[in-house]
Amino acid sequence: MAVCIAVIAKENYPLYIRSVPTENELKFHYTVHTSLDVVDEKISAMGKAMVDQRELYLGLLYPTEDYKVYLCNIAASPCSHTFLHRYGYVTNSKVKFVMVVDSSNTALRDNEIRSMFRKLHNSYTDIMCNPFYNPGDRIHSRAFDNMVNSMMMQVC
Amino acid sequence: MSRQAGRGTESKKMNSELFTLTYGALVTQLCKDYENDEDVNKQLDKMGYNIGVRLIEDFLARSNVGRCHDFRETADVIAKIAFKMYLGITPSITNWSPGGDEFSLILENNPLVDFVELPDNHSSLIYSNLLCGVLRGALEMVQMAVDVKFVQDTLKGDSVTEIRMKFIRRIEDNLPAGEE
Numbered sequence: 154m155a156v157c158i159a160v161i162a163k164e165n166y167p168l169y170i171r172s173v174p175t176e177n178e179l180k181f182h183y184t185v186h187t188s189l190d191v192v193d194e195k196i197s198a199m200g201k202a203m204v205d206q207r208e209l210y211l212g213l214l215y216p217t218e219d220y221k222v223y224l225c226n227i228a229a230s231p232c233s234h235t236f237l238h239r240y241g242y243v244t245n246s247k248v249k250f251v252m253v254v255d256s257s258n259t260a261l262r263d264n265e266i267r268s269m270f271r272k273l274h275n276s277y278t279d280i281m282c283n284p285f286y287n288p289g290d291r292i293h294s295r296a297f298d299n300m301v302n303s304m305m306m307q308v309c
Numbered sequence: 310m311s312r313q314a315g316r317g318t319e320s321k322k323m324n325s326e327l328f329t330l331t332y333g334a335l336v337t338q339l340c341k342d343y344e345n346d347e348d349v350n351k352q353l354d355k356m357g358y359n360i361g362v363r364l365i366e367d368f369l370a371r372s373n374v375g376r377c378h379d380f381r382e383t384a385d386v387i388a389k390i391a392f393k394m395y396l397g398i399t400p401s402i403t404n405w406s407p408g409g410d411e412f413s414l415i416l417e418n419n420p421l422v423d424f425v426e427l428p429d430n431h432s433s434l435i436y437s438n439l440l441c442g443v444l445r446g447a448l449e450m451v452q453m454a455v456d457v458k459f460v461q462d463t464l465k466g467d468s469v470t471e472i473r474m475k476f477i478r479r480i481e482d483n484l485p486a487g488e489e
Contacts, residue, residue: 280424282333282423283426284337285425285427285428286426293428295426
């Protein structure tokens, strides 16, 4: 299941960020922030080839284990092997989606992540079509919140 | 839409997103131009009225419906033919008043509001108020004075959109309003 979902604007400032254990919010901000470098790297490395194929999904950015440490220290929850995987997705307009996924118990299949991103992308498109939303503003939308919540609840 | 092609009975297709976004742009521009929501509602109604008084000619020419004998028949024509022709939806007619002069149109989905979420600072905005004006204007041109208003709106959290129409009186002379 997803523990953090973020939408990052073209100019690399956050449009939307939401994480499940809300007390760790800042931590996730850092996590997402550091992922952006990897995203940029991936985009420039793939270069033309990716643009031609219109492949938006960047795949696994990198796995980390530090969430486990954090959980033990702060939330004092039972120490399990919690792996966090970060996945990236970038639209043709260079808006980035970053998802941090807790995959300690189940290994998520690639196409599941892919379909989650597609859902996120569709939802984002709907937001953009809302005449009251100004492009570039932070996203305040009940529909988007609900969709993100459902993705975080979902046990894959 | 192309005027040169002549008006047949066939309906021309238009991309619904383009339509929805165009209407959205119109409403948000009005929101920027006017100070408060009441003024925007009024303006939308006025614009709708101006559309309605023109649209009725187009509607009568294309649909070949005859004169309606009572208000129930009018309601049927509005819901089953007019809404179908211009918005591609068929609202249901319910909640007739005992006197038969008032009814509700229930819109399961309103194509005008497809992507819209009302922000908190526009809570009294009646987003689709244009429709009320259109209905009022169109019926006025066929000698019916009606009162049209929204009583439920999906944008405000209701499960359906409900437009309440009330028949006021027949307009006896054929002069349009303001020329007496």
